[in-house]
Amino acid sequence: MSYVAPVKDMLFLINELAGLAEVNALPGCEDATAETVEAVLEENAKFAGEVVAPLNFPGDQAPSYWKDGEVFTSKGFKEAFKMFGEAGWQGVQHPQEFGGQGLPKLVATPCIEMLNAASISFALCPLLTDGAIEALLTAGSDEQKAIYLENLISGKWTGTMNLTEPQAGSDLAMVRSRAVPQGDGTYKVFGTKIFITYGEHDMAENIVHLVLARTPDAPEGVKGISLFIVPKFLVNADGTLGARNDAHCVSIEHKLGIKASPTAVLQFGDNGGALGTLVGEENRGLEYMFIMMNAARFGVGMQGIGVAERAYQKAVQYAKDRVQSRDLAGSAGPVAIINHPDVRRMLMSMRAQTEGARALAYVAAGISDFAHHHADAAVRKANQAKYEYLVPIVKGWSTEMSLDVTSTGVQVHGGMGFIEETGAAQHYRDAKILTIYEGTTAIQANDLVGRKTSRDGGATAKAFIADMRATEAQLAAIGSVDALAIQRQLTAGTAALEDVVDYVVTNFKQDIKGVFAGSVLYLKLAGIVFGGWQMARTAIIAQQKLDAGEGDAAFLKAKIATARYFADHILSAAQGLRSAIVDGSAGVMALSEDQF
């Protein structure tokens, strides 16, 4: 059940593919030298592997539980979270001003991956806290920042996001929770929120709920939603904890996976009203919540990559240990199953998809650092557009691929995979939430189609495609068998993506249902093409290093072989997806509701 973080691959991607040197040169990123980053990753890998990873399976078997309004987390979680906070891991990417390490997203991203590979259930608490920190940094008043940020960044307190209500799932227009101003700057909040991750637990002194609610005269729909801080315990002027607030956990869910993480139903205001303060301005809650959500969406993408890596490592270990059946090419006795071609294919499929998604996510993190820190506003803006285009892809594709990878992980184990004590099944169950929360894959895809593609007439997508063409030319110049095989699939993939971008832009207004019928397929196509592009870039860099006699030859050759596998087996689906999107929209809406 162990996990050894792939620090070598991470550092390769950070340094060679995502351009740590350029990020390190940005104002405010001076601390992120190659040496520091390596040290941070190695320390984080140790913490994730030694402290958190061993809690994952026991936490699944003995999940958190609710009793009389309190939630008791799985054994060891409390102690590990204390260590997590004390070691400063909550603060990696947050400002030094409030006790953080102020490191770029490019450095925080592998740390988030490692924690999630160790345990999604555990990592969810910091993930939600990150979102609360982001929202307060952006929209909080100085007083709110002073009260909350340091305690959140130190891991003394944790944060939550309270969006969903029973009648309103993904549709926030239907939010009904109320916030009544008390005339003294505070509000009394009333309502029921469901699916609140770590909405109640015993790992921190206080829980800072960020809650969407409507003020009495707010307009209908999403333009009438405001954001409030509603702490579990009120905070006195001197920063000490005051009275228990009227925000209570009435139950937690019995879930398919991530069982150690409590998913709470929270009742606000049943005993007179939960006291809260407004974040930013009234009726701008959705905008602020999107800050949290965008951070969280990228983070959920990392969860997909983390659980995929964990499942891959477990499958590799089993395939090396399990001896069964003779080698196809002939052997005296049975061999380890890693020698059987289909087992090998399954492992390569897991490996290639995980590495491809990781490469894309780290590159996106680097782009985000440029968007935040570059001295030139125009460069910031261009990178922000690129980053925002990539977020739904990182979230949607990395999580969808994690379903495939964790399923394949069970399959590698054969019958043993179906037995819970083997542990492979947990990853399969845990991963299933990732395509649902923080916006389902369809919601990511809607974002990709609407705000990220149609709105700018496909300009951002086309800018990426131009860069892909440059990579194709580099592959052609290398001219090896592998490079040419990769180039052929990348060229076909890029062409398919360009067709689909044109299709989306052209038909968005005149055939909106047809375009949205293909939205998830467009997201998947973008995932494999962007992932395949980054894998192609890794192959080029690896070949350059091999030619120069630099680096670890076995590692570099494995990068090329994995990129080749990705091109042949994953990217090769591009044209089928293009055809389903462009030719297949008619069939999606052909039946009437009665015909189902």
Added chain:
Amino acid sequence: MSYVAPVKDMLFLINELAGLAEVNALPGCEDATAETVEAVLEENAKFAGEVVAPLNFPGDQAPSYWKDGEVFTSKGFKEAFKMFGEAGWQGVQHPQEFGGQGLPKLVATPCIEMLNAASISFALCPLLTDGAIEALLTAGSDEQKAIYLENLISGKWTGTMNLTEPQAGSDLAMVRSRAVPQGDGTYKVFGTKIFITYGEHDMAENIVHLVLARTPDAPEGVKGISLFIVPKFLVNADGTLGARNDAHCVSIEHKLGIKASPTAVLQFGDNGGALGTLVGEENRGLEYMFIMMNAARFGVGMQGIGVAERAYQKAVQYAKDRVQSRDLAGSAGPVAIINHPDVRRMLMSMRAQTEGARALAYVAAGISDFAHHHADAAVRKANQAKYEYLVPIVKGWSTEMSLDVTSTGVQVHGGMGFIEETGAAQHYRDAKILTIYEGTTAIQANDLVGRKTSRDGGATAKAFIADMRATEAQLAAIGSVDALAIQRQLTAGTAALEDVVDYVVTNFKQDIKGVFAGSVLYLKLAGIVFGGWQMARTAIIAQQKLDAGEGDAAFLKAKIATARYFADHILSAAQGLRSAIVDGSAGVMALSEDQF
């Protein structure tokens, strides 16, 4: 949690696609008139929907359990199984001579689908019993048949298959259980068997274990395995039950899914030896076991179709009930989510794959009836080859697609899907075993590549492809927009399949690992091409009926639209698969074991 069997679709496929009239004309199939078959299906649908389906979710929540060597099944299972036996459902396809109904496989197949849609956990007991009956019918002595068959067919006793041992999973060469002849025609059996479905339970008076073991002088490997009947209770000469045999259940597994079905570890001979009798001849056990396995493999394919249908029905119901977000084309308020294009796409994907797999399986069942009952030996032989080619596809593809369909089913439910009490997650967990037991997908694919394709030089595959080309011509003759769209994808799919068959036949000897690296992809390609072909045939038949003014127009139009969806969205993956198989084998084996 209800299930309403799709009897209308079943009858359409049986009558129009699989040719019930021709099957009914075969010697020994005279009872299977259209009227009788309709009555059988409706009665079976009622039993499955009303008696068995309500047990499925409670059985998952309160699984079978072991206590002091005994296994207690979930509430209601015992009573339902008694009703099942008394109503004659175990005997649908078995000889009237032993109390069965003697109906063709084409009729038994939908019954098996319905029972599995109602509850895989429940249906496993009859499925394994069917296998035991088949083996005894083929290889049992007259005495064995007289003792066991009637009681198995009446549901008074049940059967099991005992293959797997802890050190030997799919590799039966490693079986170590021993059978020592006692000189009186009986044997004493010793050994441990794992993963024995319904190896112990309280639903029947006796359990008839069919056990693979080695006699003292048996050759090594699979050629030294014999098959034994080892009943839980010995049977007296007068047919009454005698002493408890030395075959004991020492534990059952804690599994990801199908929790209501006990999966036993059985210990044979710990107290002196379990008494058994030899089935057929010594050292031919594997051959007999394959009879059971081939029947069971087809049955597991039906499990995939059954659970997919159940998940589809549940998702449709939720999508019609759940109101959220406005219609993209504009609506005053929120609408049922079935109106959202991506929800619609997910439902169509579930529906099309389920219908495609069902169509293929029923056609295969009809072919099996020709192989068994046709008066002309040459026709029997040709159909047997066709049926044997299809078995790994029906098993492998129907179960792989059930993973996708049940996963999509959870996704349609959004956050509610992840909550166990919703019930969608159970299907996702249950389905996961289907690609593993009775031979993993890789083992099905090996069978398809080796025994079913390479051995006859691709002749059977090519015969099917010739029939597909005739369907393409029919589509072209119809000439409608839908027919031409289907034709285009079918033509591309058929070409891809033909390429791959040629590749397999040509390279089987010279590049065995390369060919087997693509074996599962070949199986998946064959699945979508054969499924797409049968969907195309349903579209043609539906169009002919519409043109003739026959039948239910809404139903027939839905068949055409679903076939179109299948072509555009499922069959369109064919060329990518072809490319991965033919171009992608090099990448699969490129890494050394150390590089993982």
